[in-house]
Amino acid sequence: MTHLGYLLVGWGVSLGVGVAYATSLILRGRRLSARVPADRRRWMTTDDA
Amino acid sequence: MTETLAPQAPRPGRARGRRWIPAAIAGVVALLIVVLVWNLFTGTLFFYNADEAIERRGELGDDRFTLQGTPVGCSIVEGSQGDEPVTAFTVSFGGALVDVVHRGEPAELFEGGTPVVLDGNWVNDAPGVVGFDGLADDGWYYSSDRMRVKHDNDYINDEEYEDRLEQAADAAASGDCAA
Amino acid sequence: MTAPAPAPSHTGSRTTRLLGIAVVVGVIALVLLGFFAAPEDDEQQDAVRMIFVHVPSALFTYIAFVTTAIGSVMWLLRRSVWWDTVAGAAAEIGVLFCGLTLFTGSVWGRPTWNTYWDWGDVRLVTTLILLLMMIGYLSVRSLGGDERATATRAAVIGVLAAVILPIVNRSVEWWENNTLHQKSSLTDGNLEDMTLFTIVVGLVVWGLFFAWSLIHRFRITWLERELRVSDLDLALRERRAEGHTEDGDS
Structure with a gap:
């Protein structure tokens, strides 16, 4: 396969940044959820949890 | 005594002290945009x-x-x-x-x-x-x-x-x- | 009578879990299709495989910033906090996608154009300006102070950024002599069937990831707002309690 180095960098950074961003969102969500009173997490329903 | 119940101005803290950071970023971004637009109009690639x-x-x-x-x-x-x-x-x-x-x-x-x-x-x-x-x-x-x-x-x-x-x-x- | 279920300690839900699983499956399929099923190109050889991450990033940059613009308009017209939250969430994801568009385009450009970057290239530079405008938008959102004034300032930038979206998109047509960038691969290009199919798979994966991220980011902003309100309530209660104590002491 030609240009494998460029491909690995381009694909690797794209997927890596996506995974890093997704992880940061999950962690930020968990951290904030722990600090917000339960009655104020209004978008969440019993079924959806 | 009612004065003590009234909302008071928040104390200067770390969060307020660091408000200059996004302001500085916004300023630098605005400057960069001006430079880039000028660069485009001078047509260096044309x-x-x-x-x-x-x-x-x-x-x-x-x-x-x-x-x-x-x-x-x-x-x-x-x-x-x-x-x-x-x-x-x-x-x-x-x-x-x-x-x-x-x-x-x-x-x-x-x-x-x-x-x-x-x-x-x-x-x-x-x-x-x-x-x-x-x-x-x-x-x-x-x-x-x-x-x-x-x-x-x-x-x-x-x-x-x-x-x-x-x-x-x-x-x-x-x-x-x-x- | 059943007791209410405890509130979850995260921003996930059944919908986001399904979206997340679909994204993971989609990424695996995209890697297999992009590297093994799609054919190489005559001119570019295997470098063409960068198109499967570059085009979805570019298209969802537009979609994210259009979402921001719609949310901004809704804030300006109706003062809708829900739409303002959507606008901010979409902007952050859009900045991510826009950065990836520039990065993958640059890495693709080195073997094909023979340069990573050209400061006079109208497509490259207008895309960078768009990215900077949206970084400015996020900076203004994080300035703090009066929330309504901040949202209004950010919304104006969000709408202005949308104005340059068509310029970025059509630049390769309007200023043909100022860009190395080829015209649209999807609307004007000549693609192999499997190449087109793989691009479509990439678009679906990016779309699912965009939806997953938007929901989570929306809920984070919502939680941040609720936290500010509950902190304010708590502070007020404490002040009142202090006031009562002082009354009692005096």
């Missing part, structure tokens, strides 16, 4: 197609400008002058032909039929590259030192493509550019 470059040859003189054209496959000659690799070829656009001498390594995708964008200037002389008989042959050539490829949006795996490249190379080797 290129003349081969036919336009010939029309404007008088006013361009020996100023540096950017040229765009499609290399004629059978005209390509690769050699060297001293230690420096040299590639001579003719580009076409709008029915006009320009002979080019490029000093330095050609672009990886450089080949006949794929447009190139070159930085350089007109030279009123013969190209002087051994084995290169420019198709324009008008007493001028374009001396280039930077080459970029302007590929198209065709992403096709043509089975006859390699055959056509070989035919063009054979034609060049035999000096039969009309083939």
Whole structure:
């Protein structure tokens, strides 16, 4: 396969940044959820949890 | 006593103290945008197609400008002058032909039929590259030192493509550019 | 009578879990299709495989910033906090996608154009300006202070950024002599069937990821707002309690 180095960098950074961003969102969500009173997490329903 | 119950101004804390950071980022961003827009309007990449470059040859003189054209496959000659690799070829656009001498390594995708964008200037002389008989042959050539490829949006795996490249190379080797 | 279920300690839900699973499956399929099923290109050879991450990033940059613009307009017209939250969430994801568009385009450009970047290229520079505008948008959002004034300032930038979206998109048509960038691969290009199919798979994966991220980011902003409100409530209660104590002491 030609240009494998460029491909690995381009694909690797794209997927890596996506995974890093997704992880940061999950962690930020968990951290904030722990600090917000339960009655104020209004978008969440019993079924959806 | 009611005064003590009224909402009071928040105490200056770390969060407030750091408010200058996004403000500074916003300021730097605004400045960068102005610089980039100015850069665009000065048109540093703006290129003349081969036919336009010939029309404007008088006013361009020996100023540096950017040229765009499609290399004629059978005209390509690769050699060297001293230690420096040299590639001579003719580009076409709008029915006009320009002979080019490029000093330095050609672009990886450089080949006949794929447009190139070159930085350089007109030279009123013969190209002087051994084995290169420019198709324009008008007493001028374009001396280039930077080459970029302007590929198209065709992403096709043509089975006859390699055959056509070989035919063009054979034609060049035999000096039969009309083939 | 059943007791209410405890509130979850995260921003996930059944929808986001399904979206997340679909994204993971989609990425695996995209890697297999992009590297093994899609054919190489005559001119670019295997470098063309960058198109499968570059085009989805570019298209969802537009979609994210259009979402921001719609949210901004809704804030300006109706003072809708929900739409303002959507606008901010979409902007952050859009900045991510826009950065990836520039990065993958640059890495793709080195072997194909023979340069990573050209400061005079109208497509590249207008895309960078768009990215900077949206970084400015996020900076303004994080300035703090009066929330309504901040949202209004950010919304104006969000709408202005949308104005340059068509310029970025059409630049390769309007200023042909100022760009190395080819015209649209999807609308004007000549693509192999499997290449087109793989691009479509990439678009679906990016779309699912965009939806997943938007929901999570929206909920984070919502939680941040709720936290500010509950902190304010708490502070007020404490002040009142202090006031009562002082009254009692005096």
